[in-house]
Structure formats: structure tokens, C-alpha cells
Amino acid sequence: MLKVVxxxxxxxxxxxxxxxxxxxxxxxEGIVGPGVAFNAAFKxxxxxxxxxxxxxxxxxxxxEEAKKEVLEMVKQYNPDVFIAGPAFNAGxxxxxxxxxxxxxxxxxxxxxxxxxxxxxxxxxxxxxxxYMVPTKNSAVGMRNAVKVMAPLAIxxxxxxxxxxxxxxxxxxxxxxxxxxxKERGSKRAVEMLIKKLKGxxxxxxxPMPDFDRVEPNKAVKDMGKAKIAxxxxxxxxxxxxxxxxxxxxxxxxxxxxxxxxxxxxxEDHQTAHGGYDPxxxxxxxxxxxxxxxxxxxxxxxxxxxxxxxxxTTVGNGTSVxxxxxxxxxxxxxxxxxxxxxxxxxST
Numbered sequence: 533m534l535k536v537v538x539x540x541x542x543x544x545x546x547x548x549x550x551x552x553x554x555x556x557x558x559x560x561e562g563i564v565g566p567g568v569a570f571n572a573a574f575k576x577x578x579x580x581x582x583x584x585x586x587x588x589x590x591x592x593x594x595x596e597e598a599k600k601e602v603l604e605m606v607k608q609y610n611p612d613v614f615i616a617g618p619a620f621n622a623g624x625x626x627x628x629x630x631x632x633x634x635x636x637x638x639x640x641x642x643x644x645x646x647x648x649x650x651x652x653x654x655x656x657x658x659x660x661x662x663y664m665v666p667t668k669n670s671a672v673g674m675r676n677a678v679k680v681m682a683p684l685a686i687x688x689x690x691x692x693x694x695x696x697x698x699x700x701x702x703x704x705x706x707x708x709x710x711x712x713x714k715e716r717g718s719k720r721a722v723e724m725l726i727k728k729l730k731g732x733x734x735x736x737x738x739p740m741p742d743f744d745r746v747e748p749n750k751a752v753k754d755m756g757k758a759k760i761a762x763x764x765x766x767x768x769x770x771x772x773x774x775x776x777x778x779x780x781x782x783x784x785x786x787x788x789x790x791x792x793x794x795x796x797x798x799e800d801h802q803t804a805h806g807g808y809d810p811x812x813x814x815x816x817x818x819x820x821x822x823x824x825x826x827x828x829x830x831x832x833x834x835x836x837x838x839x840x841x842x843x844t845t846v847g848n849g850t851s852v853x854x855x856x857x858x859x860x861x862x863x864x865x866x867x868x869x870x871x872x873x874x875x876x877x878s879t
Contacts, residue, residue, distance in 0.1 A: 533576070533578060534577060534611075535578070535579070535581045535610070535612050536578050537580070537614050538564075538566075538570065538584070538615045539583075539584045539586070539602065539615070539617070540584075541585070541586065541619075542586070543588075545585040552587060553589035557584060557586040558584070559583070559605040560582065560583050562582065562583070563580050563583065566618075566678070567583055569675065570681070570682055573683075574685075577686050578685065582609045591624070599631060599635050602632050603639060603640060612642075613642065613643045613685050613689035614633065614636045614637075614642050614643070615644070616636075616645075617647050618646065618667045618677045618681065619649075620648060620673065621651065621652050623654070625654075626648040628654075630646060630654035630664070633646040638661075644663070646664050646665070647665035647666070647677045647680075648664065650703065651669070653857075657851045659704075660706050663688070663694070663702045663705070665684065665701055680701040684701065687700075704739065724736065752872055758836045759870055759871050759872050759873075760836075760837070761842065761866055761869075761874045761875070762821055762822070762826065762843075762875055763843045763862060764821050764877045765844075765847030765850075765855075765879075766820035766821065766847070766877055767779070767803045767845070767846040769801065769803070770802075771799070771800055774786075779846060780806045782846040785844060787843050787862075788844070789841055790823055790842055795823055796823050797816075798814055798817070802814050802817065803820060804846055805879060806846070808848075813879075821842060822875075836872075839869065843862045847878060
């Protein structure tokens with residue numbers, strides 16, 4: 533029989549709600565909360581031998597420490613498969629589930645899966661790193677989630693081949709798998725077209741990315757009095773990359789003072805960005821972060837002043853959820869500093 537370890541938060545462990553979100557990781561023998569439904573769905577092929585519990589606030593405020601603690605708890609049971617959640621639409625829970633499921637898979641080499649609502653921030657962050665089953669946006673969808681997650685967990689635990697997302701029920705993760713459909717492509721395409729023309733629902737076989745649209749702000753009335761800030765996803769950082777911003781899938785952004793710089797040079801700045809040839813950006817960092825031109829505009833009175841800080845991260849592979857998080861934090865600081873407009877630069 534396969535051994536399973538499950539991770540859940542304080543709410544599903546019936547410890548409490550938000551007032552108990554600070555609880556540290558603990559492990560309990562056997563089944564807790566949603567584990568009852570999973571054990572029933574396993575039908576004797578697997579059993580939950582332990583349940584790891586952690587408060588959502590504690591995990592997200594102490595990610596590295598919490599991850600290390602939970603990994604040690606999982607390791608002692610040497611499970612055949614690890615299940616995190618499902619988290620439904622609980623954002624911090626989703627991030628915790630995605631983080632620990634990915635860590636168990638990558639650091640302990642134990643097959644892992646999780647489940648959450650498609651709009652949970654954890655979905656964008658981790659669906660291409662670990663198997664993730666889409667769920668409804670609340671716990672009323674537990675039965676449906678378990679119905680898909682339990683069989684997938686068994687296949688993972690047995691080391692059986694995992695089919696395409698449309699077959700197994702997990703979120704598309706960017707990996708294509710070939711399989712034979714019952715109907716040929718031309719017939720499927722015509723059927724989809726007819727449904728589309730009739731206004732009926734259909735499922736495309738080639739979904740496109742869905743990005744939200746941001747309404748532009750009103751134009752700045754007087755640029756000659758405006759404070760302008762530079763923000764970039766091109767990875768320009770002080771020489772040596774002091775905050776160690778990753779070259780891909782950045783987990784942070786940097787804030788750096790340029791009040792003493794009339795321009796940037798290869799002696800004081802560089803790019804941390806991967807995925808493009810860094811030679812020209814390193815040779816002249818102003819190509820990505822145009823401090824030199826902004827100083828000219830400042831001296832000519834075209835703009836009021838250049839903000840003393842610039843903000844930077846790496847766009848390469850960085851999730852939409854993280855990008856939104858960084859933008860929100862940066863925007864709050866810019867507003868507090870009286871910045872009137874921002875120039876965003878990329879690669």
C-alpha cells in the first residue's frame with residue numbers, strides 16, 4: 533500500500549481561522565480533516581500516514597524556515613507521494629501548497645501534487661513546477677477535487693506514466709503530450725466552430741494566455757514640474773547584484789539610489805537578467821535604464837526631477853502573480869514619495 537503525507541493549513545486542521553494563522557508547523561499521525569475524503573477515494577491502494585499542519589501566516593512570513601521544518605517532517609515518513617491542500621481560492625494557502633509541494637518534489641525527490649482554484653495566486657506561480665488540479669473557489673468543491681486528485685496521486689506514487697492534462701485533469705503546465713483522440717482533428721475543429729457560431733460553450737485545444745487590461749491614467753498636466761521614476765524588468769542592478777536578484781523567475785525586486793549618478797556605467801551597474809545577451813546592457817546600462825537621458829531632460833527643464841530611487845527586477849520567467857505583487861508594493865512607495873509618473877523599461 534502506498535504511503536501518503538498530506539499538508540493542510542490551520543483551518544482544515546480545525547485549529548481555527550485567521551486568528552490561528554500564526555501556528556507553527558506540526559505533524560500528526562494519520563488522517564486529519566480532508567484526509568478522510570482522500571483515504572476513502574484511495575480505495576485501499578494508498579493511505580495517509582501523517583498530516584503536516586501549518587498556519588498560513590506563519591508559512592508565508594517565514595517561508596524558508598517553514599519550508600525547512602515541513603521538509604524535515606515529510607522526510608521522516610519517506611512517503612511514496614505527497615499531497616498539499618487542496619487550497620481552493622485561499623491565496624496564502626495556495627502559495628504555501630505550491631511552495632511546499634514543489635520543494636518536496638525537487639529537494640526530496642518525492643512525487644507531489646496540489647490543487648487550487650485557477651485564479652489563486654499560487655496557480656500562476658507553481659502550475660508549471662508541480663502537478664496541480666483545478667478546483668472550485670471554495671471548499672464546497674472538495675468532493676470534486678478529491679475525485680481527480682486521488683487517482684492522480686496513486687499514479688504518481690506508483691511511478692506510472694502521466695498522460696496529458698486533458699486526460700488526467702491537472703492544469704496545463706506547458707508540457708505537451710501526444711495521444712490519439714477518438715475523432716480526427718478536422719472533425720473536432722468543425723464541431724468547435726459550429727459551437728462558437730451558435731454561441732455555445734466549447735473547449736479550445738490551444739488556449740492562449742489571458743492577461744488583464746490596465747486602464748491608463750490621465751496624462752500628466754505639467755511635465756516641467758513632475759517627479760518621474762524609473763522602473764525596469766530588465767534586471768539593471770548595482771555592480772555585483774547585492775540583493776542576488778535571480779536571472780530567471782525572480783523572487784524579489786530591488787530599490788537603489790541613483791541621486792549621485794548623472795549616468796550609469798559598466799563600472800557601477802550591470803544586468804542580472806538571463807534569457808538575452810547581456811553584453812550590450814552590461815557595456816552601457818543606460819540602454820535598459822536611461823538615467824543619462826533622464827538627467828538631460830531634468831537639466832533642460834522638460835521634467836521637474838528624476839526620482840532618487842529606481843526599482844528593478846527580472847521579467848524572465850517571473851510569474852504574473854509575482855509581477856503584480858511587486859508592482860503593488862512599488863506603487864505604494866512611489867505614491868508616498870510624491871512621484872507623478874513612471875517610465876517602465878524592459879529588455
